[in-house]
Amino acid sequence: MHKTLRNHFEEVIDLTDQEFAFALTKFEIKDFGKGDFIFQRDDIVEHAYFISSGLLKLSYFDDNAKEHIVSFAMENWWESDFNAFFTQSETTYYLKCLEATSVYYISLEGYRELSEELPKMKTFWLQKSNTGFVGSQRRILSLLTTSPKERYEQFLKEYPSLTQRVSKTQIAAYLGVSRETLSRLYS
């Protein structure tokens, strides 16, 4: 039971059965259906989510009601509006399930308690945060330097599995191009 989460922790730190059991007390589990919102604009973001199965999108609607996808999140990824989460404030994003999704979620209080009471977890969070930061920087560089076509090909290479699971319209909203332009790339 809870193997996905435990394996995920143990990719970074070793945990005894007791330690993992303790960590688990800080989490709750929830299942969402396809199309459900985990949070919506103006909600206070109280939790961070570890996805044990399923697929989410974190997106933003601009003034023209056009959707922009900040990130996709699938199995073994963490997702939240981390800005709103860390400040326990209102989000401007939507976190929506593209598939039926099961998550472990933790409150900011739980996150802090866990970090203090099981200091290894700080190493774990730090590793995740660094990885996320480095990934974001790569995405920024990609947006600055590459054409839509190159960006699309990077995406296919980096996330081949996502290609099967999300529509091209969504990929376009992630890459920052219109769906029509994406459609015309190979014609």
Place this chain on the structure above:
Amino acid sequence: MHKTLRNHFEEVIDLTDQEFAFALTKFEIKDFGKGDFIFQRDDIVEHAYFISSGLLKLSYFDDNAKEHIVSFAMENWWESDFNAFFTQSETTYYLKCLEATSVYYISLEGYRELSEELPKMKTFWLQKSNTGFVGSQRRILSLLTTSPKERYEQFLKEYPSLTQRVSKTQIAAYLGVSRETLSRLYS
């Protein structure tokens, strides 16, 4: 002595004199002149840098030799190619001094030792990493959702002091537009 660094740590964690003195043993100090490179493409990135004074740009040159600025970094910021730093590998970036700059720098080994021997520092690094990650996400959203003009105005609002210190050509390379387009925004 070393007040900038100590104050910077103490914005997040409290340190005794002894603790700070210990932390300091993991750092070295260096001064760079305007125009100096701290590292260049293909260098192994061995250090992370805390800027006590001055101004840096972290940039990338694409296949057409066009420069793209990943970030500016000024007093009380950390800078490095964190991907290359954490993996102790070759960078594809240039880190260049836009002004004469003084830094405290630390090796990956020092970073790890400091984290282990003074566990509070993990809290500090974690805080910084989270902030960096959140900031990167905001920049991604800005690149996805806003026009060059809006992006420029966001930049002016967010970093008013930088406006005085970097040329518009550099700002354009940071915002992802040509300098001519930036120049034409208000005409």
Place this chain on the structure above:
DNA sequence: CGCGCGATTGAGTAATTTCAAATCTAGTGG
């Protein structure tokens, strides 16, 4: 004065968007 660098302006071109219409696809019910 004249050089050098950054900023601006002009003109033409290329890329992308927008809006609209047509096509394709998967699933549903008859």
Place this chain on the structure above:
DNA sequence: CCACTAGATTTGAAATTACTCAATCGCGCG
């Protein structure tokens, strides 16, 4: 098995935006 619908994708054409390349301007400094 076929017809039908909803959603996604593609295509077309015009409009917009940003880029490139070249020339000019403005200013600080030797």
